[in-house]
Amino acid sequence: MSAKYNPKIIEKKWQSYWSENKLFESKVIKDKEKYYILEMFPYPSGKIHMGHVRNYTLGDVIARFKRAMGFNVMHPMGWDAFGLPAENAAIENSTSPKTWTYENISTMKNQLKQMGLSLDWSRELATCDEIYYHQQQKLFLKFYNDNLIYKKESLVNWDPVENTVLANEQVIDGKGWRSGADIEQKNLSQWFFKITKYAESLMDSLDSMDGWPEKVKAMQKNWIGKSYGCEIDFEVSSDLTLLNNKKIKIFTTRPDTIFGATFCALSPFHPLVEELIKEEKSIENQVFEMRSQKISEESIAKNDKLGIPTKLSIKHPFIKDKLLPVYIANFILMDYGSGAIYGCPAHDQRDLDFAIKYNLEIIQVIDPEDQTPFDNKNAIVGNGRLINSDFLNGLSMDEAKKTIITKVDALKIGKQTINYRLRDWGISRQRYWGCPIPIMYREDGKVIAVPEDQLPLLLPEDIDLSVAGNPLDRHPTWKYTKCPETGMNAIRETDTLDTFVDSAWYFLRFCSPLNQHQPFDDEEMNYWMPVDQYVGGVEHAILHLLYSRFFTKALGLENVKEPFNSLFTQGMVCHNTYKNEEKVWVFPEDVEKKGNQYFQISSGQKVTEGPIESMSKSKKNVIDPESIINRYGADSARWFMLSDSPPEKDIKWSESGIKGAWKICQKIWNLIIQNREYLSMNAASQDIVFEGNALSLMKLVHQNLKSVTESIEKFQMNVAIAKVFELVNAISKFETVKEDDKHAVAQSLKILIRIIEPIVPHLAEECWEFTNSTNSLLNEPWPKANELYLINNEVTVVVQINGKRRGEVLVKKDSSEEDIYNELKNVSNINNAITGKNILKSIYVQNKILNIVLES
RNA sequence: GGGGAUAUGGCGGAAUUGGUAGACGCGCCAGACUCAAAAUCUGGUGCCUUCGGGCGUUCCGGUUCGACUCCGGAUAUCCCUACCA
Known part of the structure; x- marks a missing residue:
């Protein structure tokens, strides 16, 4: 017990103590209420960074606090360990992705331990562990059998130098981030999860997820992007006999504007365009160019609207003999709606730009509420009534929509539809360091799932990363196999799974991380799930959190409909x-x-x-x-x-900030040292009736205890810290004169030590030793504020005149309005202000405020 | 273009949800200790003031006895999303 605050020594001491006594290991205790706290697991990039420190400290405060509140807490940690950086690092450092990853895990685990986090390391997992991805392959098979996985051609960013697919964020200004090569759009056959099947459900349950920030829910809603509209089939009219009388299905959210339709635009990837090229060779090059143009996200927005005229027209369903020219246009997305639209230039800015450029007809069909005349430059998008629209004239937009939908339905040329912006989740990655997909392609063309008893399908370790491209594809033996049923030759799928798949179920795996037979044990899972509190960065607001929700729903668990009860997104660390x-x-x-x-x-x-x-x-x-x-x-x-900022907001790292933290730790330590003999006093001090200064101290301590408790519950850690400061300052200033004072100090300090434990656990443990308590600090329950000290017999009532504060009076609690007026006679400025004036009104809120309204 | 959030001293930020605006911390100022400095401790610190007070939560307006808090409008900043028909 040195008299100097020495974190180096005490932190090591307590970390060993916690670990040796397995204090943070958790197990199912049926009759005890559980609390599952989880922070987003890190990617093992090498070292932890300040963002991790903030994230995990926050989670740890909650974990330790809930533990003290009597919950059976599970607080696990793992590693999001597959992914591209390991491959790149392996090439640079001539090592293997596996070695690099596990070395990083070991370093970072050590760093996390130095932070004194109350983690249950017995549940540690890494997604690149064979035992983990073995179970993940089983989940893949389950989803495959449930028809939630399918294969389709899909456009990808292809780097022709590296022979690989790049994610959107790896394409910078149309060039590969490493190779600098021009990125091509390539059609590759890829695996998809049918997340769109759950679009409705993912959308619906958001409303009842009260523990989630509104911001995140809004982002997910936008991402899912539900919109109501109408599909209409248009008949093609063309000299090209092969295409004549074909149908083009368009999707619109504005069927009311159908009489303003003056052209049709197809996506360059529309199937009809494929046929058209065969007939109309002259446009082939233009189409190819347009297709390849869609490269970088930013350049799309800047692109001009381009159209390729075709020899096709479509027939307007309600205007006899009216033909709308068909264009192939670069701003039409194939994977939204049906990849085809009709353009109504007067009421859509994009359509208007396009119509002006190609000199197309513009028909106004909405007469806007505010009577703004149409200037042929700015589309009218607001509400209004229908004009120039035959049987729709005079209707409101809503009425017109309903009318048209009924009409096309009756004519069997269309129907009302709901459209989602959400697209199916592409999970194929042409990468080595990921979970192998348990699929093989038989020589007769049949796609075969690897049978469960042949799993795990392990990644080979004898790989060559020095050549560009996917090492699994180039491996001399790995991909060659036989069909388990027929013995025919077969080739394995060489793509691996997107790492978002790994993280879409790890929270379930934590419930039974060592189970060899199944992804998770139902009994354990039903006890621990859902996660009570999830803490992480808002950057995962959409993908990771949506995928995790999808997995949970797709698994069809009986008792768990959503994975994360509450979500907290912390701010970033800035500098x-x-x-x-x-x-x-x-x-x-x-x-x-x-x-x-x-x-x-x-x-x-x-x-x-x-x-x-x-x-x-x-x-x-x-x-x-x-x-x-x-x-x-x-x-x-x-x-x-x-301490410095509310957890949801960004925090600025500063030298003065960390020095301030160091100062207060030292101050607390010194305070304890100075008063250590009181702490070990053995009297039955709980029964003392305190008076005078000691009573004031106890009141302050218990009020602050209450505030700290409430603040932690509300995630307002900065406020909790402020209250601890007040507590420390008050105890420091307190002078012990009488015997009772010593007990007051001892009680105060014990409360202080207990409530700072979630924040500064090592310091708290070290201080607790002075109490000679037989109970270890971690088993000491969270103190409850004593009502006795929360009640004040005297209150300050603020006195306002005409709503402005003019003074205050100290009165007995629950005094009447009359009592206040009596007291006021002694307050000269108020007395002066009201004498001789006519009191119009007097509002009295007991124990708080008296507002006197005077006639002016 | 669409969606969302925020705005309080020199700074980070509090405010029991409509009832003392500025808790707490940082910074700054003064004092103590010291030969001196650092560290530490004590006190002060929204702005203006003719010392009576006056003004103050981005700006304008409204509701109210009373508004940082509720309503309407404006401005600024940030985040997400982006040709979604």
Whole structure:
């Protein structure tokens, strides 16, 4: 027991103690209420970063708090361990993805342990563990048999140099991020999860998910993008006999504008275009060019609207002999609606731009409510009544929509439809370091699922990554196999699964991570699921969270309809950025301030301060958690992560912030040291009736205890920290005069120690030792604020005149309005203000406020 | 273009949900200790003031005895999404 606060020593000591006594290992206890707290598991990139520190500290506070509140807490941790960076790193460092990944896991696990997190490491899993992806392959087969997986041709970004598919974010300005090659659009046969089958259900349950931030729910709703509309078949009229009388199905959310339709536009990927090319060779090149144009996301928005005229027309269903010309247009998406639209230029800006460019007819069919005249430049999109529309004239837009839908339905040329923006989830990746897909292609062309008893289908380890392309595809033996039924030759699927598949069910696996026979044990799963609190970054608001919800629904679990009861999305960790004279980013540690100017220490160059941005390696504005823990200790780092900003908002890393955290840790330690003999006093102090200063202290302590408890429950950790500060300051200033005072201090300190444990667990444990308690701190229940100290016999009532604060009076609790007026006679300025005036009204809120309204 | 969020001192941020605006921290100022500095401790700190007060939660308006909080409008910033028919 040294008198100096030494986090290095005490943090090690308690981490070993917790681990040796397996204090955070969890198991099913039937008659105890469970609490499953989960933070998004990390990708093992090498080292933990400040974002992890914040995320996991937040989760840990909740885990430790709930534990103290008497819950049976499960708080597991694992690794999102498959993925492309491992392949790249393996090439750079001439190692294997597997070695690289497991080495990183070991480093990062060690770092997480140094943070003092109350994690149940006995449940640790990595998605690249054979035991994990074995079970995942079984899930794949289940979904395959349930018809939730299918294969189809799909466009991908193809890097011709690396021989591989790239994700959208790996395509920068139309070029591959590594090779710099022009990226092509290639049609590849790929596997898909039928997530769209659950679009309705995924949408519906959002409304009842009260524990989720509105923001995230809104993002998911937009992503699913439900819209009501109408499909209408148009008959083709053409000189090309092969295409004449064919049908084009269009989707529209504005069937009311059908009389304003003046052209039809097809996606360049529309099946009819394929046929058209055969007939109309002259447009083939134009179509190919248009197809290849869709490369980078940003360039799409800037693209002009282009159309290729065709020899086709479609017949207007309600205007006899009216033909609408058919164009192939670059702004029509094949995978939304039916890949074909009719254009109504007067009431859609895109259609109008297109019509102007190609000199097409423009017919106004909505007379807007605000009577704005149509200027032929700005489409009228607001509400109004129908004009120029035959039998629809005079109707409102809603009435017109209904009328048309009824009509096309009766004519059997269309129907009302619901359309979703959500698309099926493409899960094929032409990559090595991922879960192999248990499928083979037999020589007779049949697709065969690998039987369950032949799983796991393991990744080969003798691979060659030095050549571009997928090593599984090039492997000399791996992909060759035989059909288990017929013995015919077969070739394995060489694509692996998207890593989002791995993370779409890991929360289920945590319930029984060692189970060799099934993905999860039903009994354990039914006890622990759903996750009570999920904590992670908002960047996963859509994909990961939607996929996880889809998996949970697709598994058809009886008792679990949604995986995450509550979701908390924490903000990012930001930091100053600096650039030197060469416009090169400079590490903050390499910057010193002299006067008003910044200089780079290593080069002596002048440095300019850039904007505060989220920590990222590329901008070099990162702070290494490990060095912070070495210098200040994990408790200080934890404290700072919680103290400065509300958890949902971004926090700015600052030297003064971490120093402040260090200071308060030290202050608490010194406070305990100074009063240690009181802490070990053995009197039955609970029964003491405190008076005077001691009573005031107890009141403050219990009020703050209540606030801290409520703040943690509301995730307002910064407020909880503020209340702890008040507590520490009050106890520090308290002077022990009488014997009872010592007991008041002892009780206060014990409460203090207990409630800081979720925040600074090592410090708290070390302090708790002074109490000589037989109960270890972790088993000490969360204290409950004593009602006795929460009640005040005297209250301050604020007195307002005409709504403005003019003074206050200290009165007995529950005093009447009359009592207040009596007291006011002694308050000169108020008394002066009201004497001789006519009191119009007097509003009195007991124990709070008296507002006197005077005649002016 | 569509959707969402936010706006409070020099700074990060509180405010029991309509009832003392600015808790707590940082910074700053003053003092104590010190030969001195660091550290620590004590006190002060929204703005203006003729010391009576006046003004203050982005701006304009409304509801109310009373508005940071509710309603209408404007501005700014941020995030998501993006030719979704």
